[in-house]
Amino acid sequence: MVTGGTGTVLASYGRGVLVQSDGVTLACGLTGRKQRIVCGDRVTWGYPPSADGPSVQSVEPRRNLIERIDARGRAEPVAANVDRLAIVVAPEPAPDWFLVDRYWAAARLKELDSLIIVNKQDLGTATVQAELDGYRHLRVDCVETASQTGVGIAALKGLLAGSVTLLVGQSGVGKSSLVNALAPDAAAQTAELTRDAEGRHTTTTARWYQLAANSAIMDAPGVRDFAPPASLVRAAERGFVEIHELSVNCRFKDCRHMEEPGCAVRTAVVGQHIAARRYESYRRLCRLYEKLAS
Numbered sequence: 001m002v003t004g005g006t007g008t009v010l011a012s013y014g015r016g017v018l019v020q021s022d023g024v025t026l027a028c029g030l031t032g033r034k035q036r037i038v039c040g041d042r043v044t045w046g047y048p049p050s051a052d053g054p055s056v057q058s059v060e061p062r063r064n065l066i067e068r069i070d071a072r073g074r075a076e077p078v079a080a081n082v083d084r085l086a087i088v089v090a091p092e093p094a095p096d097w098f099l100v101d102r103y104w105a106a107a108r109l110k111e112l113d114s115l116i117i118v119n120k121q122d123l124g125t126a127t128v129q130a131e132l133d134g135y136r137h138l139r140v141d142c143v144e145t146a147s148q149t150g151v152g153i154a155a156l157k158g159l160l161a162g163s164v165t166l167l168v169g170q171s172g173v174g175k176s177s178l179v180n181a182l183a184p185d186a187a188a189q190t191a192e193l194t195r196d197a198e199g200r201h202t203t204t205t206a207r208w209y210q211l212a213a214n215s216a217i218m219d220a221p222g223v224r225d226f227a228p229p230a231s232l233v234r235a236a237e238r239g240f241v242e243i244h245e246l247s248v249n250c251r252f253k254d255c256r257h258m259e260e261p262g263c264a265v266r267t268a269v270v271g272q273h274i275a276a277r278r279y280e281s282y283r284r285l286c287r288l289y290e291k292l293a294s
């Protein structure tokens with residue numbers, strides 16, 4: 001009998017975790033430690049004498065940890081050991097581009113790849129093209145998909161090969177549907193889907209799906225709001241590539257690009273070299289960090 005091993009955490013449920021180890025899925029208990037284990041963690045497990053089932057013994061050092069901040073500014077872990085954030089939007093529900101900006105900022109702060117997936121392409125994407133052009137201009141990859149018709153799914157699979165991708169975005173854009181389109185046997189693994197108050201299926205905890213030997217996708221619950229924790233100095237600025245790049249031309253080295261004289265960023269906004277909406281997005285994130293720091 002196998003008495004232990006190492007594996008990947010497929011999902012974390014507070015009291016326990018699902019671990020994939022040598023092709024077997026195990027429901028493991030936790031050994032009392034306070035450490036939060038999240039989807040994507042690599043763990044060692046075994047059978048402690050006192051427990052009646054397998055149990056997590058240790059968590060391997062993480063390559064990275066994706067966190068969000070809650071209303072009080074505390075960091076909450078979402079997933080670990082991620083290569084890429086895939087930000088999913090759709091014509092319906094109407095995209096919140098400020099949310100897209102914050103996810104992209106989070107990817108930049110963690111030095112992850114990012115990708116925008118426009119799902120529900122079958123509904124028509126004319127309404128989102130202007131904003132997408134803005135992101136393409138800033139060199140963000142954008143792909144259009146329809147999980148229901150299969151459009152773009154093969155191309156997306158190609159983009160995701162050889163890496164671990166976390167799907168993020170608003171509720172109802174079709175993240176779980178994309179997982180089902182990408183991973184043919186994922187449908188059998190949607191037991192954690194529950195019905196929300198309006199009777200819809202919604203994802204309640206992040207979940208890992210293996211796409212191929214060396215690629216995986218993590219489905220996360222949809223959100224209304226998101227902000228990356230600001231542990232880095234000038235995190236808001238670093239999250240916005242075009243603002244970060246221009247900031248070297250500001251008169252003051254510590255320019256926050258708000259009211260300061262000689263601000264190259266505000267000049268660029270006036271001259272429409274930086275999109276006014278992106279600048280507003282930057283200001284909102286700055287204000288949030290100021291509020292949380294006060």
Ligand SMILES: Nc1nc2c(ncn2[C@@H]2O[C@H](COP(=O)(O)OP(=O)(O)OP(=O)(O)O)[C@@H](O)[C@H]2O)c(=O)[nH]1
Binds near residue numbers: 145147169177
């Ligand atoms: N028209 C159309 N509808 C889609 C497509 N993909 C998903 N949907 C629908 O969008 C709705 C939401 O899909 P989900 O996959 O549950 O969305 P989600 O992003 O996982 O939502 P949360 O788990 O709440 O975050 C469902 O009714 C799907 O049938 C698509 O390509 N085209």
Ligand SMILES: [Mg+2]
Binds near residue numbers: 175177219221
């Ligand atoms: Mg879902």
Ligand SMILES: [Zn+2]
Binds near residue numbers: 257258262263264
């Ligand atoms: Zn400035």
